[in-house]
Amino acid sequence: MREIAEIFAVFFKIGAVTFGGGYTVLPLMQKDIALDRKWASNEEIIDYYAISQSMPGIICVNMSMLIGYRRKKIPGLLAAGLGVSVPSLIIILMAAMFLKNFLYLDSVQHAFNGIKVAVAVLICEAVLNMWKSGVKDWAGRLIFAVTLAIFACVEISPAYTVVAGALAGILIMRRSA
Amino acid sequence: MVYASLIFEFLKIGVFSIGGGLATLPFLYDLADKYDWFTRETLIDMIAVSESTPGPIGLNMATYAGYAAGGVPGGVAATLSLITPSFFFIILIVKILDKFKENKLVKSAFYGIRPAVTALIASAAIEILRIALFRTQDFIDTKNLSDILKYGNVALFIIIFYLIRKLGGHPVFYICGAAVFGYLLNL
Incomplete structure (x- = not known):
């Protein structure tokens, strides 16, 4: 029971400080899940992210549920899924009820500008961490470069990237085997 | 209903x-x-x-x-x-x-997925850097190269990056700190 409560608390904290889309959760997961608690390795975090963004649903919720399920089966899954969602519920309901105009205040905008910069640093850090644990040889660097180039030129769904990466991995491993 | x-x-x-x-x-x-x-x-x-x-x-x-x-x-x-x-x-x-965890096919698939996903996040990071540090529109309007950077934001970026590498610590700490700085310095 204590561990279920801890799962809920950890993901509650993550849900409360994520700003923006799915990938903004990565630096928090790397710190809270991989580094501090060893509930998953950095590599597993990347794998979970890949799975979560290629399946239906909210990326961050999917990732949390995956990690929760791995820890403590269905109770862990529920604790993680609810933990990461409840902050949104509380914050948005309060914002919708009381704070709508508050968000447009100049001073609040300045604070958000600062937050944007911090998030930019955190994402760069996350990419460096992912590079260290996920890109290990020339083939990896090639897949990285090609994917980045494609993303810079055309707008395609990230789900295709995962499929293409998987196919490339299978082809490369087969040739080198 | x-x-x-x-x-x-x-x-x-x-x-x-x-x-x-x-x-x-x-x-x-x-x-x-x-x-x-x-x-x-x-x-x-x-x-x-x-x-x-x-x-x-x-x-x-x-x-x-x-x-x-x-x-x-x-x-x-x-x-x-x-x-x-x-x-x-x-x-x-x-x-x-x-x-299928020990399956070779699944293992090689993930071996290829990891760099691809890293590139995916890298491209998101580039977009965030653009929004947080550059004023592309001002530059297009004035054609003046000195208008392209948000200097305050760049300084804050460098400081946070240095601190996080040097001291580590929890991301929340830096998010809150950056909010305070943004508010105090009118970023």
Whole structure:
């Protein structure tokens, strides 16, 4: 029971400080899940992210549920899924009820500008961490470069990237085997 | 009965929206056309609030849309319905993964997926850097190279980057610190 409560608390904290889309959760997961608690390795975090963004649903919720399920089966899954969602519920309901105009205040905008910069640093850090644990040889660097180039030129769904990466991995491993 | 349709619609979104972030947006436009819960114009407000408050955007938007349709119970119903399909998908996927975990094909697939996903996040990072540190529009307007950087933001970026490498510490600490600095220095 204590561990279920801890799962809920950890993901509650993550849900409360994520700003923006799915990938903004990565630096928090790397710190809270991989580094501090060893509930998953950095590599597993990347794998979970890949799975979560290629399946239906909210990326961050999917990732949390995956990690929760791995820890403590269905109770862990529920604790993680609810933990990461409840902050949104509380914050948005309060914002919708009381704070709508508050968000447009100049001073609040300045604070958000600062937050944007911090998030930019955190994402760069996350990419460096992912590079260290996920890109290990020339083939990896090639897949990285090609994917980045494609993303810079055309707008395609990230789900295709995962499929293409998987196919490339299978082809490369087969040739080198 | 607004709650029954809310639950049904958001279960549907939970099953069909793939890709996170604003992937639920087209579905919400559809809801705006189909019901009188909110308009397409209010949706823009919802995006602004969802992006500038803590929490994953997709969840924030669902809570907001549900609230607009049916008050506080509506917000709770929409959010819980949105995450319910994930519950079943995750259990299914973990069962399949565990069965094939030692499979060579699955291992090589993940070997290729990791660099691809890293590139995906890198491209997102570049976009965030552009928004946070550069004023592209001003530069296009004035053609003056000294207008292209947000100097205060660049300085803050360098400071945070240095501190986080040197001291480590929890991301929350830096997010809160940056908010205070942004407020104090009028960034």
